[in-house]
Amino acid sequence: MAIIRPFNGLRPKEALAAQVAARPYDVLSSDEARTAATGNPYSYYHVSKSEIDLPESIDTHSQQVYDKAAENLHRLVQEGVLFAEAQPAYYIYKLVMNGRAQTGLVCVSSIADYNNGIIKKHEFTRPDKELDRINHIKTTKAQTGNVFLAYNDVPELNALIDRWQEHNKPVYDFKADDGIQHTVWVVNTPSAVQEITTLFAEKVPCTYIADGHHRAASASLVQKEFEAAGKITSIENPINYFLTTIFPASQLAILDYNRVVKDLNGLSKEELLSRLDYDFTVEEIGHLPQQPTMLHEFSMYLEGKWYRLVAKEGTYTTDPIGILDVTILSNNVLDKLLGIKDQRTDKRIDFVGGIRGLGELVKRVDSGEMKVAFALYPVTIQQLFDIADSGNVMPPKSTWFEPKLRDGLITHTI
Helix, strand or coil, X not given: CCCEECECCEEECHHHHHHHCECCHHHCCHHHHHHHHXXXXXXXXXXXXXXXXXXXXXXXXXXXXHHHHHHHHHHHHHCCCEXXXXXXXXXXXXXXXXXXXXXXXXXEEEHHHHHHCCEECCCCCCHHHHHHHHHHHHHHCEXXXXXXXXXXXXXXXXXXXXXXXXXXXXXXXXXXXCCCEEEEEEECCHHHXXXXXXXXXXXXXXXXXXXXXXXXXXXXXXXXXXXXXXXXXXXXXXXXXXXXEEXXXXXXXXXXXXXXXXXXXXXXXXXXXXXXXXXXXXXXXXXXXXXXXXXXXXXXXXXXXXXXXXXXXXXXXXXXXXXCHHHHHHHHHHHCCCCCCCCCCCCCEEEEEHHHCHHHXXXXXXXXXXXXXXXXXXXXXXXXXXXXXXXXXXXXXXXXXXXXXXXXXXXXXX
């Protein structure tokens, strides 16, 4: 069963929460973060993307960047922008985007659960990205990025969280510049804290990583390093846990995660269309973008026109991996026709989160940077659970969750 704990969160003063809050470090570039933090010394980008305070030529993985992050985090504490919770607490975090709300529990989850498969994964991780977060955690002595977990609904938990929101005042309640509302409550009464801990231990057999595989893996590897060095003397040592926000599955929505490719692997437009016809019904739909409307349907943008592709029977299997649209596209187009064998390492392919819209695909192809784009129908949360339960992993960049949690609102120090 799932082991979670309350913790003494490091968080901003109420009046400064909106200024501190920052999008996750891995969803924007250094230039975008630099622009977003301009004129705002309290922005958490100074911690999560600390290269913005160094020369633009800096290697973003250099120790100088991690040292700057630690320096900036210390500054925010020294200036009273951030403070540590007086007693261990849970936090309720509600996000509202386009009228749709999702409410999660901020806690620390057991790294032992991660290592033992109680926290289930659906993606491989990359060693270079792990090392980046390892160095960031070790240097700042903090987990500054949240891991987004999901669980099958437990009515008692949902009811408890609803009651707390109804009867208590939030400590933060603001709308970010992208229109997403962020509201946070502190749960610190001993009875409520114990009830939450017990409900998870008795009612939640496992949780699933929705977003944040690299943050979770890095926390685990740091813990192993500390353990090997004999630096952990208690099971309750903060290093044995990592920062998570856990949402009930019924409240979550997954957006599409689309692909753009630099070239046609030596094929002409006509040759590509002809070869696609073996595995898909292909229909030209004109100059206006059209989102796929069902599973096994894809939209392709090529040389100023959109095409509708529908996978034919026999191009996919019914097992949890084979039935995924990302698998169908990977096997029958990216690998078979475009020669992309490993999407994790091939520099000819890039990924575009659905939050950016189909216009971003048009932009990248029309600019000449990319040659062709593919839009996919979103993976369902049940498909994600099925794959994780089966012990398999999804192809790279299969899911895009929105809205994103904000960094800086609650930090776990180790």
